[in-house]
Amino acid sequence: MYSSYKVWSPNSVNRTDLRCPSDCYKKRPDDFHHCCVCRAIPEWHLSSTYTLLSLEYTKRDGSALVIGDKHNSLPAILNHRDGYLQRLPTNLCDFINIREIDLKRNKISTISDISCLSNLDKLDLSYNKIYQIYNDTFSALTHLRILILTHNGLTKLDPFSVAGTSLSIGHLDCSWNNLTDIDISNIIPENDFCEYKFNSNKITQIVNNGGFTLNLDKIYKGGLVELTGNLFTKFIDFEELGIKDLKVLGTLMSFGFVLSDAKFECDCYMEPYLKLTEPIIKKIWRDYFNMSCWNPPEYRGLSIPNLVLEKKLDLFICNITEKCPRYCRCYHQPHKRTTIVNCTDINLEFLPDYVPEASNLTLLFKNNKIKNMEARDYFANATFIDISGNGFSEVENNVSIQIRNDINFLMQEHNLQDIPRGFQIFNPCLAQIGRAEIKCDCKHMWIKDWLHNKNAAQCENKTLVICVTDSGQIPILSINRDDLCVTSIIAYQTLSIILCVLSILLFVVSVILYYYRYEIYLLFRHIKSKSNKISVINKYDVYFSFDDDNPFLRYWVFNYLDLKLKQAGYRNFIPCRDTLPGAVQEENMINTITNSRNFLVILSKTYEDDDNIWTKLEWKYIWHHFYNNRDRRIVIINYDFIDRPVDLKLKAFIRLGLDVDFANRRHILMDEVKLKLGLPYCAQQIYIKNAKPKFLSSKLSVFRQGTKYEENHKSKLAIVSSSSVCLEEVI
Structure with missing residues (x-):
């Protein structure tokens, strides 16, 4: 009998003590290796050259010690069935030549101190009380080929706990336990296997909690994964399990799942997998296991492989x-x-x-x-x-x-x-x-x-x-x-001409309205302006906006314009002078503009230069606040006699003559500025009457305004000058 076996070494581990039946060598190379995985026998079993070990209980709590010659170099077998052992013997690691352990029908609840038995070939712990297997429980047992864990009440197998990359378990039996799910890493092992049994558990689904992915450069070979006697209703969704490309699944796997008694829901979740596996259905499902539908009732008993082969996948809904x-x-x-x-x-x-x-x-x-x-x-x-x-x-x-x-x-x-x-x-x-x-x-x-x-x-x-x-x-x-059709060509042509003319006219008017949109807005705002009263109390009467890098302009603003307006009772804010050090410039600018009633823009040649980022930003926020608040005013002083500003909104002020000419020949520049600004807040407390301010064109000669303008101007200036008393009270 011994002569009918040949030396065989698994691909996954370097072993020389295994013997494979000679008839396996007659098969094809791929089948030969799998045949040896299933039927190989240790050499010391064939020659009966091994020693038997026994146990001696040391306590009534189920503790025991291994009895035997620990220095013996022969393979050893430990067999102790039907005992009351509650844990593995404490001196187990002293016997490093143990090849087989059979502790069936004991009361073992934990597996520890077993990683030292790196030469262990077979482990039978069936009919014990082991409820969980961790992913490091057997990780060091590289020679382990046979693992039996039936009838343990097992509820959890950690990912990669029985089929890790370092393991070569060919025969696994975890049937008759209480598993409710099984991780895919434990049913698609890295190395060739013969049979994995998970029969008669309570498994409802296959999960991927360990992040398993298929290695596209590897062929996964093996036998059967027995999953009968469980509670499956949904078919294995390989895409959810991390196998994204189902087309390669059949080429990577040469083993099958036995689910013959599963009460499958033949629904839409099954169809995508069935469609992609038509060419490999016999490899994956082994159709002779008669896997069939349970629900819906009208499909009950129909063979799933036959439905695929008969091109009836449209039934899966x-x-x-x-x-x-x-x-x-x-x-x-x-x-x-x-x-x-x-x-x-x-x-x-x-x-x-x-x-x-x-x-x-x-x-x-x-x-x-x-x-x-x-x-x-x-x-x-x-x-x-x-x-x-x-x-x-x-x-x-x-x-x-x-x-x-x-x-x-x-x-x-x-x-x-x-x-x-x-x-x-x-x-x-x-x-x-x-x-x-x-x-x-x-x-x-x-x-x-x-x-x-x-x-x-x-x-x-x-x-x-x-x-x-x-x-x-x-x-x-x-x-x-x-x-x-009875059509009047003349009527049609006439109508076409009229429509064409109207279209052109509408286009021209639209272009004009768009080009002068700001002028129209300022005129409309001027017409609608009815009140000279302040609707909201603001912190400042006048916000100054000018190019403060111009020393002559800055000197004139500080020593003349600001001084004159303060004497008239106006509360002024000049950014380069009044901004607090360390303040966020743009944020402070927005807050100050929001709290200012009027805006005095001094238009110079450099005001719109590309380098003057802050003056451009000031003008943007000033216009926005002016546009959204009817009681705000903008006064433009044309310091450098600019006829055509770049900004269209500034250009609208100049075109309409709403600016104040700096070279005012009658030397009434301050009078015009005050008139356009309106009364300061304090003067409003005296001047109750709702006076309507008017935009005055600097382009027109003051002499052409007439006697009526002189009278109105003098009366309003008298009121403005009276506000200086109120300014002192405020300060």
Whole structure:
């Protein structure tokens, strides 16, 4: 008998003590190795050259010691069945030559101190009380080929705990336990195996808690993974388990899963995997195990492999209840990549307001009582619509906008008196109107052009438009334009000319309005301005905006303009002087502009230079605040006599003469500035009357203003000068 075995070494571990039956060598190279994985026997078993060890209990709590010669170099076997051992012997690691351990039917609850037995070949711990196996429990047992853990009440196997990269377990038996799930890393081992048994547990699903991924450069070889006697209802979803490309699954795996008694739900979740595994179905499922459907009841007993081979994957669907219209049936059919809403023959009078949300909808509303085809948002997601047999007579205008122009759209047996113009985007051979009889006139010529351009003559059995005329019923493709249209060429040309002139005029007016939009806004604002009162108390009366890098301008502002306005009672803010050190400049600028009633912009040659970032930013926020607050004013002092500023808003002030000319010949610059600014806050407490300020054009000579201007000007300046007393009170 010994002569019928040959030396064999597994690919995963360097061993020379295994013997493989000679008949395995007669198989193909791939099958030969797997045959040896299943049938190899240790050499010391064949020659019976081993020693037997025994146990001696040391305490009544189930503690024991191994008895034997620990210095003996022969392989040793420890066999102690039907005892009351509660833990592994404490001196187990002293016997490093142990090859087999059989502790069946004891009371062991934990496995520890076993990693030292690196030469262990077989471990039988069945019928004990082991509830969990950790991923490092057997990680050091590189020679372990046979592991039996049946009838333990086992509830958890950590990922990679029995099929890690360092393990070569060929025979694993974890049947008759209490496992509720199994990690995929424990059923797709890195190394070749013979049989893994997980029968008669309570497994409902296969999970991937260990981050398992397939190595695309490796062929996973093995035998069978027994999963019968569990509680599976859903098929293995390999994509959820980290195997993204199911097309390579069959080429990477040459073993199968035994799930013959599983009560599978033959639904849409199973279909994607079944479709991709058609070429390898016998390798993966071993169809002779007769895996069959349990639900739905109408599929019960049908062989899943046969359904795949017979091209019946369209039977694998999932019913949908959410947003499914009443009395309709909704289901997802992945084989046809569609979600079907079947509302046929249920006496609908209106289209449903909602349907399940999906990207490819098949809408079946055939043979109902729908009279008006209303627009629905879900039309945009439809790839097939059947609304035939309803006799509808109206179609909302935007229906054609919502429906894609490349879908199959069945509308036969309707009562339309006209064809909606929006239908011209459809292909009449796909959007099947059926027979439509309409009273034609010139406005229906688009239908003839539409049908002609779309080659509708070749599908008249799907779309046929008949014109009802005094001469009888004539297909619109056969009718002449002169038979429908009596057009006045002169009237048409006249109308065209009028429309053309009006279009040009409208364009010119629009351009002018756009070009002078700011001037128009300032004039409109001036007309609408009615009050000289302050509606909101502001911190500052005047915010100064100028190029403070200009030393002459800065000197004039500090020593003349600011001084004069302060004497008149104005509360001024000059950014380069009054901004607190360390403040965020832009944020402080926004806050100060918001709390200022008026804005004094001194327009110099360098005010709009690209280098003056802050003056540009100031002007941006000043205009924004001016635009959004009716009681705010902007006063422009044209310091350098600029005629055409770059900024369109500044240019509008100059064009309208709303600026103050710095070279005022009558030397009333300060008077004009005060007049445009209006009264300071304190002066408003004295001047109760609602005085309406006026924009005065600096472009006009002061002498042309007349005597009335002189009188009004003097009276208002007297009021402004009186505000200096109030300023002292405020300070």
